[in-house]
Amino acid sequence: MTNTQVFRLGGDLAVRRIGYGAMRLANAPHERSGMTAPIWTAPTDRAESIALLRKAVDLGVNLFDTADAYALGANEELLAEALQPHRDDVVIATKVGVLRPSPAEWIPHGHPGYLRQQAELSLRRLRTDRLDLLYLHRVDPAYPLADQIGALGQLQEEGKVRHIGLSEVSVEEIEEAARIAPIASVQNVYNLAERGHDPVIDHTAERGIAFVPYFPVSGGEQEALSEVAAELGATPSQTALAWLLHRAPNVLPIPGTSSPAHLAENAGALELALTEAQFKRLAE
Known part of the structure; x- marks a missing residue:
């Protein structure tokens, strides 16, 4: 691994710069695509999902992203089971601050007591006594940001x-939050x-x-992307990820997939190097 392939998250957690977003590991395989995927129940192909997560570790991925809102906690439980043999070698990020009263609803809820309660539940589901990285999933305008960050700071x-x-979040929200606790x-x-x-x-x-871009690979096909991919001997998806890595040294894409082939393809993007041109x- 080169220095450009690793970022020290929080200054101390060394993670490879291509992570894995686990959100789509829910429901049945045919229900996972599109912006309106329910992300509501545990995956019907649980054994395959666990094998995929372990394959990610074998490929060098050590940053995994989930949330309490993904399948009402079942996504966290899936990661805990799959990654337990590698727990000391991986970083698991999760999130609190979104209600899921139905498959179609994602509602910010930033009551400080609720955020702390959800963190306690995440600790149990992830089978740990300390969460590596806990995100405020969305800023809730109904509560002062200082109170929401204060709960996480506590x-x-x-x-x-x-x-x-x-x-x-915006730059202004980051600055406001950073006055309460380190971000x-x-x-x-x-x-x-x-x-x-x-x-x-x-x-x-x-x-x-x-900076962790989610949905790091856009759905649209671009002529320039195909051309550069051909020049690199890579796929358009790999090239799009390599572009993100080139954008700034703190960028850590977290592409998600339930395909072992796509997983290997995504991980391989870390080896690509774009020229400035x-x-x-x-x-453009």
């Missing part, structure tokens, strides 16, 4: 949370087609904060 002071993260990671949607968070990447890069062509 958990950190109690030794139940190692590092704190934020999801779908180790920010997770926003970002890919070649969706680049609205460029200021957030720049802000976090300057401060050594991880190729990077700029894709960014």
